Amino acid sequence: MIDYSLDELCAVACAEAWRDDGEILASPIGVIPSIGARLAKETFAPDLLLTDGIASLVANTLPLGAASPAKVVEGYAPYRTIFDIVWSGRRHVMMGASQIDRFGNQNIAFIGDPRRPKAQLLGMRGAPGNTINHPTSYFIPNHSVRSFVAKVDAVSGVGYDRAAALGARASRYHHLRRVISNKGVFDFETPDHAMRLRSVHPGVAVEEIVAATGFALVIPPDCPPTRAPTAEELRLLREVIDPTGLGKKELGA
């Protein structure tokens, strides 16, 4: 049995979200999604494109945080180009979510009354445009009834019920692929696109996930465990992609 930590398990689960995406831009927001996207590109999804987070598309796999080897730049992608890519659909983003609901509506904007919010968060950012134009996944490192809620305070990222209300034509590019938390992996592969438990992280009980979720999750009868990292994936994570352990820091592991 290979020994691995929760952040490594989550990074692999994030990487899996981009499997079979082909030659598109992978846009991970945050540390663990960034590790995951680089792992996917380095292993089973070599055609993915990644940016350096500034304005270049980078061909080689760079380590997070550490002193980087020479960047191999393969293209120019300033913000204007990113928006064009978003609207053309050749992108799969993985964002965070302060709140997410049963149909995948995401809030990163604010908590409370918009005229005088209890907490101003990030703002709408690109979430409305991302979700209506191309595949979107979420990584939520703190699974609780505060983050998995019955109703979000503001809809930044569009969920399946909102998309359905727009009609088939306007919502045809809307697709929520995965939600990865520190407890499990979720998708929307149900008849009404309600959130479903896809796999349980080893060591986590299904009851624990149910108790930490503020809405009724679809729980399949035989829910598999989340796939463990392979020895080669662990080598890449530890030696190439995250040599200084930023993932551990993010998950408080």
Next chain:
Amino acid sequence: MPDKRMTVDDVVAELRDGMTIGIGGWGSRRKPMLLVRAIARSALKELTLVSYGGPDVGLLCATGKVKKIVCGFVSLDSIPLEPHFRAARQRGTVEVVDLDEGMLQWGLYAAALRLPFLPTRSGLGSDVMKLVPELRTVKSPYDDGEELMAMPAIALDVALIHMNRADPRGNGQFLGPDLYFDDLFCMAAKRRFMSAERVIPTERLLDEGTVHTLRISRMMVDGVIEAPGGARFTSCEPDYERDEALQREYAASAASPEAWNAFQAQYLGASS
């Protein structure tokens, strides 16, 4: 040859209470902070700001200049949440038009092209529609009949941008990684003011960058302000990186009126 060079005070003298001012840059990157600080020191009030927001928005909130903010976010990049903007919004003293980042671009682009709106899918289904009740959708007149967001033009009274280099006539050059949307801010505005790290003769504009970096043309600019360090504490690569220590002080000054007064005296006190 017309020389558009002017002082910071000349720029402020052209501004009026209640104007809609677009500010270039992105987050805490290449913001025209010298001009923003001058506005912060002025008696101007009730401004509407349009911005890919950073400390420009926060500073003007903290100094009570702002009525309304049109934005997709306000962030200091290395500090994700802008504390002065947060405080103002959480007190309910500023009105915020929460847009998707791409919708903001589209609104500026529509204004630049003198169109009433531009269609997009972005915003559909999200609470942007609910939070900004003046937004409308439009039905495609072609066979597809698709219902799209009709992003209205965001017309600006004034645009403020900061470039790495400029010539006296108003040609501007960015030498860093990204122009952001500075050209659109200028094209969407009635009056356009550009500060620059250095003002150089026109024939020297290709010394440091290729022709592709000459994205601000003199027909888009009314005034040029020579402002070495004019983006500080935000970044202005390759001339300088963000001053993270000063940005941390700025962010920390939101904690109390005493801290803010001390920071304000230091950062706003001198005009350069």
